[in-house]
Amino acid sequence: MTTDHLPSGDPGGTPGHAHDHGSDLPADLVESTHAVSVTVNGRLRRATVPARRLLSDFLRHDLGLTGTHVGCEHGVCGCCTVLLDGAAVRACLLLAVGVDGRAVTTIEGLAAEDGTLHPVQQAFHDEHGLQCGFCTPGFVMSACDFLADNATPTRAEIREGMSGNLCRCTGYQNITAAVETAAARLAETGQDPRARCAGNDPDSGSGAVARARMGATPNEAGTTGRGPAGQGPSSTGALDDGPGDPGSAVGEGDA
Amino acid sequence: MHDKAEPTPADDRATPRSGGTGSRHDATAPGVRTVGAGDSLPHDSAHKHVTGAAIYTDDERALDGELHLAPVLADIARGTIQAIDTTTARAVEGVVGVWTAADVPGRNDTAPVFDADPLMADERVSFFGQVVAVVAAEDLDTARRAARLVEVDATAEDPSLDLATAFERGDHLRPPHRQERGDPDAALSSAAHRLSGELVMGGQEHFYLEGQVARAVPGEDGDLWLSSSTQNPTEMQHLVARILDRDMKSITVEVRRMGGGFGGKETQSAQAACLAALVADATGRPARMRLRRHDDMVTTGKRHDFLGRWEVGFDDDGRITALVTDLVGNAGHSVDLSEGVVDRAMFHVDNCYFLPAARVSGHTVATNTVSNTAFRGFGGPQGMLVGESVIEAIARHRGLDPLEVRRRNFYAPVDRGDGRDTTHYGQQVTDNIIAGLVEEVATSADYDARRDEIAASNAQSTVLRRGIALTPVKFGIAFTVRHLNQAGALVHVYKDGSIHLNHGGTEMGQGLFVKVAQVVASELGVDVARVRVSSARTDKVPNTSPTAASAGTDLNGMAAQFAAREIRGAITTWLADRDDVDPDDVVFADDQVTVGERTLPFATVAHEAYMARVPLSSTGHYATPDIHYDRETGSGHPFFYYAYGAAVSEVVVDTLTGEMKVVAADLLHDVGRSINPAIDLGQVEGGFVQGVGWLTTEQLHWADDGRPTVTGPSTYKIPAIGDPPEHFEVRLVPDSVNLADVVYRSKAVGEPPLMLAISVWCAIKDAIASLADGAVDPPLAAPATPEAILAACDAVRADGVN
Numbered sequence A: 001m002t003t004d005h006l007p008s009g010d011p012g013g014t015p016g017h018a019h020d021h022g023s024d025l026p027a028d029l030v031e032s033t034h035a036v037s038v039t040v041n042g043r044l045r046r047a048t049v050p051a052r053r054l055l056s057d058f059l060r061h062d063l064g065l066t067g068t069h070v071g072c073e074h075g076v077c078g079c080c081t082v083l084l085d086g087a088a089v090r091a092c093l094l095l096a097v098g099v100d101g102r103a104v105t106t107i108e109g110l111a112a113e114d115g116t117l118h119p120v121q122q123a124f125h126d127e128h129g130l131q132c133g134f135c136t137p138g139f140v141m142s143a144c145d146f147l148a149d150n151a152t153p154t155r156a157e158i159r160e161g162m163s164g165n166l167c168r169c170t171g172y173q174n175i176t177a178a179v180e181t182a183a184a185r186l187a188e189t190g191q192d193p194r195a196r197c198a199g200n201d202p203d204s205g206s207g208a209v210a211r212a213r214m215g216a217t218p219n220e221a222g223t224t225g226r227g228p229a230g231q232g233p234s235s236t237g238a239l240d241d242g243p244g245d246p247g248s249a250v251g252e253g254d255a
Numbered sequence B: 001m002h003d004k005a006e007p008t009p010a011d012d013r014a015t016p017r018s019g020g021t022g023s024r025h026d027a028t029a030p031g032v033r034t035v036g037a038g039d040s041l042p043h044d045s046a047h048k049h050v051t052g053a054a055i056y057t058d059d060e061r062a063l064d065g066e067l068h069l070a071p072v073l074a075d076i077a078r079g080t081i082q083a084i085d086t087t088t089a090r091a092v093e094g095v096v097g098v099w100t101a102a103d104v105p106g107r108n109d110t111a112p113v114f115d116a117d118p119l120m121a122d123e124r125v126s127f128f129g130q131v132v133a134v135v136a137a138e139d140l141d142t143a144r145r146a147a148r149l150v151e152v153d154a155t156a157e158d159p160s161l162d163l164a165t166a167f168e169r170g171d172h173l174r175p176p177h178r179q180e181r182g183d184p185d186a187a188l189s190s191a192a193h194r195l196s197g198e199l200v201m202g203g204q205e206h207f208y209l210e211g212q213v214a215r216a217v218p219g220e221d222g223d224l225w226l227s228s229s230t231q232n233p234t235e236m237q238h239l240v241a242r243i244l245d246r247d248m249k250s251i252t253v254e255v256r257r258m259g260g261g262f263g264g265k266e267t268q269s270a271q272a273a274c275l276a277a278l279v280a281d282a283t284g285r286p287a288r289m290r291l292r293r294h295d296d297m298v299t300t301g302k303r304h305d306f307l308g309r310w311e312v313g314f315d316d317d318g319r320i321t322a323l324v325t326d327l328v329g330n331a332g333h334s335v336d337l338s339e340g341v342v343d344r345a346m347f348h349v350d351n352c353y354f355l356p357a358a359r360v361s362g363h364t365v366a367t368n369t370v371s372n373t374a375f376r377g378f379g380g381p382q383g384m385l386v387g388e389s390v391i392e393a394i395a396r397h398r399g400l401d402p403l404e405v406r407r408r409n410f411y412a413p414v415d416r417g418d419g420r421d422t423t424h425y426g427q428q429v430t431d432n433i434i435a436g437l438v439e440e441v442a443t444s445a446d447y448d449a450r451r452d453e454i455a456a457s458n459a460q461s462t463v464l465r466r467g468i469a470l471t472p473v474k475f476g477i478a479f480t481v482r483h484l485n486q487a488g489a490l491v492h493v494y495k496d497g498s499i500h501l502n503h504g505g506t507e508m509g510q511g512l513f514v515k516v517a518q519v520v521a522s523e524l525g526v527d528v529a530r531v532r533v534s535s536a537r538t539d540k541v542p543n544t545s546p547t548a549a550s551a552g553t554d555l556n557g558m559a560a561q562f563a564a565r566e567i568r569g570a571i572t573t574w575l576a577d578r579d580d581v582d583p584d585d586v587v588f589a590d591d592q593v594t595v596g597e598r599t600l601p602f603a604t605v606a607h608e609a610y611m612a613r614v615p616l617s618s619t620g621h622y623a624t625p626d627i628h629y630d631r632e633t634g635s636g637h638p639f640f641y642y643a644y645g646a647a648v649s650e651v652v653v654d655t656l657t658g659e660m661k662v663v664a665a666d667l668l669h670d671v672g673r674s675i676n677p678a679i680d681l682g683q684v685e686g687g688f689v690q691g692v693g694w695l696t697t698e699q700l701h702w703a704d705d706g707r708p709t710v711t712g713p714s715t716y717k718i719p720a721i722g723d724p725p726e727h728f729e730v731r732l733v734p735d736s737v738n739l740a741d742v743v744y745r746s747k748a749v750g751e752p753p754l755m756l757a758i759s760v761w762c763a764i765k766d767a768i769a770s771l772a773d774g775a776v777d778p779p780l781a782a783p784a785t786p787e788a789i790l791a792a793c794d795a796v797r798a799d800g801v802n
């Protein structure tokens, strides 16, 4: 069933064994495939996926973005949190076909191209807001969305706002502190927490900032904060925004 | 293999060496000032964790042709398999094969100590969810769907599920173990007061966020390489060799990191590793097994639920004169590590209290549930909870503050000379700091004043009742199995001055890698950024012990220290000889080496030493001294030393609904001289919160037919961010020094803080007891769920009226 037709040469594609075996399967194993175009971390990615391919599997296996972790695969632990058009969602509860035409930001899409950490990442690092780290990408992504809605949260508001993510190692104290610290640092720079960090590299300039603001495309206006996963309005806005060529041989482009 | 060779741009920031050189520790050998050890460095993977670059086993890219596995689980808890029909499953396109017990070439047993943990059920099914077969397919979805098409024909029998019934019926998996001192029966008879009681304690799911996962890749000569999320690479190597009937030399197991372990990947990682190995070996293709959360919770062992029965004799002041107790551990269907778990419960039933006469009996009992296993504390928490409930009962009976009863029963300092300093298993408590530690936290948390204030406020409140408790912890450090108390390490200094470090310990988030790197950096007087910690590999350091028993840093830190000292010694001898200076005048510090009057960069010295043909690689081996225990007599010196802590917790209970909230916790914990205070504080805080989960919200449940009904985080409630108290003060005992010769005089920290959570359970009892003015000991079960709290409230109200 691994019919992941990422165009050959895609560095994020699934290596090796694509086995196409559609119609001989028992009825409940037959599954149609669909072409999707998703802007992931500012790049337009196109693939053909089975109808039931989860967004989390699409990111991890088809695109090789393994920073998005799966802890429970049923929407409770928050490990798989990514931003969909700027809103935190659980990638294990969404299908890849459901995000066709939309923009996804994963943990790999936060640091600047020069390696500068996003303020939320830096805060989790500095405040020791992690142990085994398995929950960390999910917490960081949730915090980005939370801080976009509430730039100056109290501790109580952090406890409320971050309650959708589980951590089994820490006692959450350093996670809470990390969100506090991130809020303070973001306030200094005025950066949109859902955007890719611009970085310190003077040459990266406005282009990087423009890419960084990808999450805040016009789509976002139609997305209601942290609504239930997968219930945002569908839109093709992300594709329209990007210069990516739909016929591109490598199946990706800047959005 | 996953360590990047190039430093990432932020690596500089990753190693702020606060505190400078040698600020926390004295020189441990002539010519060395410590650097790195004692500093609050971030976790070595912190940068990779916040960027998503850290590679966990399932993040490794699939190789060409890699197969995906899904287990077929028994849907009865006890019975006999008549037939397994795999025809339909095999016919599914994409399915490569289905394997059952009959296909295991070697021994179908993954038991770590005693036999009878079948890799796959062979005729007999002994718990619901036991693996019966494994399906391999080209992709995971196909494997999982095909697994549902395997038909297992089995005749079901009535499962044995009730621990007390099984105990009374005599369903022992191991002979009972007994520790006895004095004449407890006579002491009970002559005691001024006697009480008896029973405590039922639930188990606990590890809920490591990264589930069980392993990959196996075939190589030449029938060799296999495995990447496994395990705390126990050598045991995985050993078991894979066993099930494939191979030598250990054919199997290599590698572990870069785990997404949490907590004991749940000490033996329970074996099934995924062995099944992946079985399929890889049979097909010649790489194979990967990752359990979905439901299957993980159903098929892997948990913390043991326990039954504690006790009878205590005490004097008018609440001083214990005799304790007789039976500690009954639910092993589940097989022994696994249960005997050791029950032993450790017995070793900790005394907690900090002297038992002049005692009979402590441990029972390893079988039921038709998953085989319970190691979990942070390893039986210690269950034993200690029984001990603390005895103290609580005495206090309520005598109308005393439980803290006062605790104080009166503390082990005496050795120099008091009254003999009240030796445990019921004969080990003298020579490093006792209990009383001072308890007074310190009582003062800092303002225990006395708060207790009075709470009593006053409870008198005004009918429904909401507050409670407070201070409980101490004494936890023995060492594996109670003697041969496991050893470790190895491998250190290379390359000719460019960079350093490769490998040791037998595994990283599960506890910060072991950074702590051991700090030790090596200190020994060689270099910046810790020079040291690359590498994944645990059985072909680099052999015959390793599991990273468990809190002993990771104690054992591997010492082994790495020895290895680094060996290299330093070789360089020192060569330099002293070459430059004709006294070896004591060769000093490794500040990333430099000073030889008499000259100071050279460390990298230069490394290069020159290489040119001079000085050996720059060394192994180190450490074996913990002074530990022994005789099971026949139930006495000995099983622990190298004890770790201590104490906590004050305050709760508020709604006595009409059973709802409870922890409102404050003040923790003071002893880690000796900390190698990394930030890491250690994280362990204390995380351990406490995990313990609170065990004692309050985390409840396992089985249906009458033995089917587990709690199989995911939607029904199993680990603490979330809103659960820790708003006032949460965590401190390390300042200026503490381990009297035992442990690396830099630090102390183990992984398990002991979990038991600080007993203060929360006792505070809940205190709140409930207020319903009868403290005169009735609330019969509170563990976990103290709202239902359990409500039941205890009702019982206290009823008792208080009578």
Ligand code: FES
Residues within 6 Å of the ligand: A069, A070, A071, A072, A073, A074, A075, A076, A077, A078, A079, A080, A081, A090, A091, A092, A093
């Ligand atoms: S994996 Fe747990 S919420 Fe998605």
Ligand code: FES
Residues within 6 Å of the ligand: A130, A131, A132, A133, A134, A135, A136, A166, A167, A168, A169, A170, B209, B259, B260, B509
């Ligand atoms: S750091 Fe391990 S789950 Fe959060």
